[in-house]
Amino acid sequence: MNAVTTQPRRPPRRYRVANAWWTVPAVLYLVLFFVTPMLTNAWRSTGSPAAAGARGIWENYAVLVTDPFYFGVLRETILVAVIVTLVCILLGYPLAYFMVRKAGRWKGLILFCLIAPLLTSVVMRAFGWRVLFANRGLMNSVLIDWGLLERPVNLVNHPVSVYVALIQILLPFMVLSISSVLQAIPRNLEEAARMLGASKLRAFFHVTLPLSVEGIITGAILVFVLCNGNFVAALLLGGNSVKTLPLLIYQQFNLTQDTSFAGAMGNVLLVIALLGLWAQSKFARKQGG
């Protein structure tokens, strides 16, 4: 009759595939570049066919948790991720709070400063820290000029530089997760608390903080998982002082070329990442109702 009635009606809130064939490229892509490598990797991690008789299929995994060296690496990987995550929370929350509640028109600039580094390659940023931390780098010369240091401290190839680089790389994810949740908390909830007799601090701890826990958790899981997968910082700045699983994987591939052991370590990382995602979805569901 008119344009409105002849328009095809769509079922609300449900996606329909107009033609099943259209999904073929996407499915092919996923199978080729996602499912296949993962299956190959899982297969590879069970041991090379030649040695399969000698080692059981769980052998690689058994070595990872029983060998003191490898277990130490596994533990250090998780420890680094936990510390980086905690520091990111402690630095990221105030930053996110400031950005959302206090920055006013400067918010855009802060947001830009947070996002801009994400556009630079992680390798470049790690090298940047090398330059800053080097023996005759910016940090040492400034600190010596100010008389705060007598001799340069070498932070390159020192765990501190790995932590600093990881925190710098991952902090934006924390800030963005927290700020997006803070943004959604109506300001007058804090004001309502104030009117009911709460000081600024109590209003924050009773109202704002509990309402932003979701952002902290999302950010923490994101940072934790990304930190677990990052080998560039440890490789370029750690000089073997921080041994993490991803670094070891990198070395297995390039030096010893024990791809089946590297595959096993990769799968362990994958499981940790999946556990993180599972924890988050679990939490999100609990929040939802």
Add this chain to the structure above:
Amino acid sequence: MNKSVSLTLTDISKRYGQVTALKPMNLEVAPGELIALLGPSGCGKTTTLRIISGFETPDTGSVRIGTRDVTGLSPNMRDIGLMFQNYALFPHMTVAENVGFGLKMRGIAKAEAARRIETALDMVRMRNFGDRAISQLSGGQQQRIALARSLVVNPSVLLLDEPLGALDKKLREEMQFELRQLQRSFCITSILVTHDQEEALTMSDRVAVMGAGEIRQIGTPQDIYARPNSIFVSEFLGTSNIFSGKLRSGFFVADGVPALRIACTGEPDGPSSLVFRPEKLQITAAGKGQINARVRDVVFRGSQYTYELTVDGHEKPVIVYSQQSFDLPGDGVVGLDWSDAPVLLREVAE
């Protein structure tokens, strides 16, 4: 039940950069009184409330509650209850936890708090809702909980920022009545901010009509309705038929309607306006009234008829409320009469 105290604003003013949100303003709310701040949006109502509650510092002036000067006090020390337009209930707490929040902040013992929460929930007829989540409540129920939360701590002053704005019409009328009753029974000094004239008229002891950052008129609802002091107030409160004209040697003559000529003694000459309220005008047979008009439209509104008339030489339609319908003559020409004297204002609309 309550230690009713007065609330006094002396010369408070506020600028935001170039914008003058509030010109120096004085307001005295008597103990137990409810004053409505009525005005169009942007006139400074919220700014006034925020200065009273302590979220904004006035550029000049002081706020006193009873004999206490609270101007420099932080919001949590002022002993004021504030109800927000969107209720601002804490979504991560149950109904009872919301109502009990102020008691918790005051360090009141659990058992005593539980008893007072129950009384407060009773008072707003939400007795068995204590364990509910906020998201399970309707708008009207949330409104009641917000009220209970404000009142449970027995504040000296209650501030209501457009408290019923988010409710539908029927619920709004119900809640107007209920809110008013609670306010009376607590005898709590209150300020109600609204842009809804009906809400202001039905709920308040006195109405302060605000415009452009100042109080334009303050008085009882009857007083302001019957005797507006300006075109702004008369147009903002109720419907007005305004004839602009000139006052010369004791007579007002309307511009373009020479037949509208009224004796006004004791007033100096100058541009003036006459304000007729629609229910003060009567329709008569043509020639029998003070002036003639032509009926353009009649609308039946249940309790009354609304007539829309035109007067030759007068641009705007004239509105008349009447209880009965008339047999109109074929040409629609009728007379207009009035029993009460219209209100004379010494200004003309621009």
